[in-house]
Amino acid sequence: MKIKTIFSTGIFLIIPIILMFSYVNISAENGYKFWLNYKKIKNERLLEEYRNYCKEIIVAEDNEIINSARNELVLGISCMLGFKPDLTNDTVSSGSILIGSYLNSPLIEKLLPNFETNLKSFDGYGIISLEVNDKLYTVITGKTDQAVLYGVFNFLKLLQTNQSIDKLFLIDEPVNKLRLVNHWDNPSGTIERGYAGRSIFHWDKLPTIEPRYIDYARMLASMGINGCVINNVNTVKHNLTGWKLLTPEYIQKMKSLAKIFRSYGVKLYISVNFFSPVIIGKLNSADPFDPSVIQWWKVKVNEIYSQIPDFGGFLVKADSEGEPGPMKYSRTHADGANMMAEALKPHGGLLIWRAFVYGHNDMDRAAQAYEVFKHDEGKFSENVIIQIKNGPIDFQVREPVSPLFGAMPLTNQMLELQITQEYTGHSTHLCYLVPQWKEILDFDTYLNGKGSTVNKIVSGQLFNNSHTGIAGVINVGSDSNWTGHFLAQANTFGFGRLSWNPYLTSEQITDEWVKMTFGSDKEVVDLVSNILLESWLTYENYTSPLGVGMLSNGSGDISHYYPAPEKRQKFHHADKFGVGYDRTEETGTGFVNQYSKTNSEMYNNIDTCPDELLLFFHHVPYTHKLKSGKTVIQHIYESHFDGAERVFEMKKEWISLSDKIDIEIHKHVLNKLEQQYEQACLWRDTINNFFFNLSGIPDDQGRLLKNNNF
Numbered sequence: 001m002k003i004k005t006i007f008s009t010g011i012f013l014i015i016p017i018i019l020m021f022s023y024v025n026i027s028a029e030n031g032y033k034f035w036l037n038y039k040k041i042k043n044e045r046l047l048e049e050y051r052n053y054c055k056e057i058i059v060a061e062d063n064e065i066i067n068s069a070r071n072e073l074v075l076g077i078s079c080m081l082g083f084k085p086d087l088t089n090d091t092v093s094s095g096s097i098l099i100g101s102y103l104n105s106p107l108i109e110k111l112l113p114n115f116e117t118n119l120k121s122f123d124g125y126g127i128i129s130l131e132v133n134d135k136l137y138t139v140i141t142g143k144t145d146q147a148v149l150y151g152v153f154n155f156l157k158l159l160q161t162n163q164s165i166d167k168l169f170l171i172d173e174p175v176n177k178l179r180l181v182n183h184w185d186n187p188s189g190t191i192e193r194g195y196a197g198r199s200i201f202h203w204d205k206l207p208t209i210e211p212r213y214i215d216y217a218r219m220l221a222s223m224g225i226n227g228c229v230i231n232n233v234n235t236v237k238h239n240l241t242g243w244k245l246l247t248p249e250y251i252q253k254m255k256s257l258a259k260i261f262r263s264y265g266v267k268l269y270i271s272v273n274f275f276s277p278v279i280i281g282k283l284n285s286a287d288p289f290d291p292s293v294i295q296w297w298k299v300k301v302n303e304i305y306s307q308i309p310d311f312g313g314f315l316v317k318a319d320s321e322g323e324p325g326p327m328k329y330s331r332t333h334a335d336g337a338n339m340m341a342e343a344l345k346p347h348g349g350l351l352i353w354r355a356f357v358y359g360h361n362d363m364d365r366a367a368q369a370y371e372v373f374k375h376d377e378g379k380f381s382e383n384v385i386i387q388i389k390n391g392p393i394d395f396q397v398r399e400p401v402s403p404l405f406g407a408m409p410l411t412n413q414m415l416e417l418q419i420t421q422e423y424t425g426h427s428t429h430l431c432y433l434v435p436q437w438k439e440i441l442d443f444d445t446y447l448n449g450k451g452s453t454v455n456k457i458v459s460g461q462l463f464n465n466s467h468t469g470i471a472g473v474i475n476v477g478s479d480s481n482w483t484g485h486f487l488a489q490a491n492t493f494g495f496g497r498l499s500w501n502p503y504l505t506s507e508q509i510t511d512e513w514v515k516m517t518f519g520s521d522k523e524v525v526d527l528v529s530n531i532l533l534e535s536w537l538t539y540e541n542y543t544s545p546l547g548v549g550m551l552s553n554g555s556g557d558i559s560h561y562y563p564a565p566e567k568r569q570k571f572h573h574a575d576k577f578g579v580g581y582d583r584t585e586e587t588g589t590g591f592v593n594q595y596s597k598t599n600s601e602m603y604n605n606i607d608t609c610p611d612e613l614l615l616f617f618h619h620v621p622y623t624h625k626l627k628s629g630k631t632v633i634q635h636i637y638e639s640h641f642d643g644a645e646r647v648f649e650m651k652k653e654w655i656s657l658s659d660k661i662d663i664e665i666h667k668h669v670l671n672k673l674e675q676q677y678e679q680a681c682l683w684r685d686t687i688n689n690f691f692f693n694l695s696g697i698p699d700d701q702g703r704l705l706k707n708n709n710f
């Protein structure tokens with residue numbers, strides 16, 4: 001593309017560059033840098049191409065987000081190409097990168113007239129190559145500064161993944177407006193379901209800022225995350241103190257965190273307790289209809305916005321697992337949520353209300369959230385969003401999609417995924433969840449005809465809802481590599497990428513992460529990608545067969561980790577004759593009826609119910625034949641033997657990469673795989689023996705199963 005344009009001068013600011021990247025002090029390969037490690041480019045041909053395009057950076061604005069973008073660009077180019085690009089107010093040589101938001105950069109507007117018509121959203125960006133008067137330019141622009149930052153990260157990714165940056169015309173828009181991470185961190189420093197050390201937020205030291213906060217914000221922005229709920233949804237039970245965040249002292253602490261996040265385009269949100277007017281305000285009631293309660297929330301919200309003008313809003317877990325809610329006053333969830341939303345509304349704040357409620361012990365747990373929320377359809381205010389876990393139980397390795405998705409077309413809905421591996425092996429087992437999340441997003445609810453996928457519902461495309469998106473319970477902590485298991489960073493990254501673009505395939509995301517993290521050596525890319533992509537099904541194989549779920553221990557120090565099928569009868573309903581939870585219309589709980597007709601018929605009929613969910617919907621004899629031709633009991637045995645065996649193979653494959661992967665990282669992952677193999681054998685033996693003891697049916701391959709182990 002050739003554009004004849006004479007550069008006008010004097011419109012750029014020369015910005016002194018103060019690079020304060022905290023991580024340069026941290027030892028080379030401990031995983032701290034995430035996928036932003038900017039390894040030196042080895043391919044000579046590419047190196048030459050990149051150098052030609054990255055000689056200088058022209059920055060059209062001076063503000064905190066653009067400064068973050070500029071700093072990242074300088075860092076990335078310096079590390080990958082081995083020289084520091086010049087920062088200039090005008091073009092000197094060929095090979096300039098121009099960054100700036102479209103409307104604030106007259107030069108960019110001049111070079112790319114009407115370019116903004118290519119962009120649909122505020123976060124979408126373009127990366128465009130131009131040749132002007134025989135000089136090469138790369139323009140990175142969007143409607144907002146935040147879009148420019150996303151563009152810069154993506155430009156750097158092109159280099160990291162060894163792609164050509166010649167003749168680019170790249171436009172990228174997020175599919176979801178809200179792309180949030182949820183911390184389950186407590187002010188005391190502990191993390192509920194956290195497996196990578198303690199909380200990264202040091203409330204005792206805040207408002208003092210630590211370098212790690214900056215690197216965290218960078219990492220979030222690099223994946224396009226635009227909101228962060230910084231504390232646990234449980235704010236009061238078991239003496240938790242998350243409710244404190246609404247006190248003046250903590251609002252000051254939040255203010256300084258919000259400032260850091262702001263410079264990376266990430267809004268700060270907090271979880272709050274519905275009873276705050278009583279706990280903090282010392283009122284007699286938290287009744288959403290009580291005028292003094294309504295007033296208390298208004299004043300509190302005004303106080304927050306006076307300190308944090310771009311505050312995102314509240315996340316609320318109410319009437320669930322010991323967290324109080326409006327039901328105490330015989331009010332509905334809509335009554336409670338709307339009252340709080342009203343206080344946030346004048347400031348543009350959002351009220352995110354969780355649908356994770358259950359508690360009627362005589363009722364099928366899977367059916368409860370739908371029963372409760374369906375009655376409130378059409379009653380929630382415009383700035384309320386219902387955040388729904390992907391499945392009706394609780395982040396199992398396999399469960400169907402929650403029937404609430406799409407069942408409330410008038411209500412804003414958000415998908416909640418769990419990045420931290422509560423039921424999928426903590427930070428010991430490798431269980432890469434992107435393929436699972438893809439299945440969830442691609443699931444067709446048929447609630448508005450064929451193609452009514454979860455993705456279209458939670459991105460607002462199907463029902464035109466105003467506020468929608470995806471939230472992920474994040475897996476980071478104070479460990480030097482952030483995620484405990486180094487390879488669990490792939491889950492962090494995968495979540496971010498899917499929340500930006502759920503149409504990406506698992507393979508594309510994996511390829512990006514592996515190349516950004518380890519470089520582009522083909523053997524490494526192929527092997528690591530394969531290990532990652534197979535790991536979810538492998539974990540499912542040696543833990544929980546055919547959708548039965550909840551076979552892990554319930555409580556104790558390390559809960560939801562070890563096999564404890566003998567304690568989970570109420571979930572699997574296994575006895576001498578058969579196994580599985582009957583949720584059919586005729587003989588079961590009738591849960592199937594919460595789905596669209598197409599899906600309820602499919603699940604209700606044992607012949608059309610997919611094998612992988614058979615035991616979620618049906619109670620069957622052990623001799624029931626699956627579509628594969630195997631009996632249920634033989635499938636259980638074989639999948640467990642195969643799953644554990646596959647972990648052994650994964651370990652061997654990883655060992656074969658020893659001379660291609662940083663020694664510390666290699667050792668660390670190997671150690672994790674060794675532990676995983678040990679645990680996989682434990683799961684295999686416990687589950688197989690459990691079912692052998694109950695059924696009395698031996699493995700048809702004659703493998704040894706232990707009797708009376710329990």
Ligand code: GCU
Nearest residue numbers: 192193233234317321356394
């Ligand atoms: C699960 C998890 C809890 C968490 C809850 C929730 O039950 O085990 O720790 O608080 O989900 O999502 O609220």
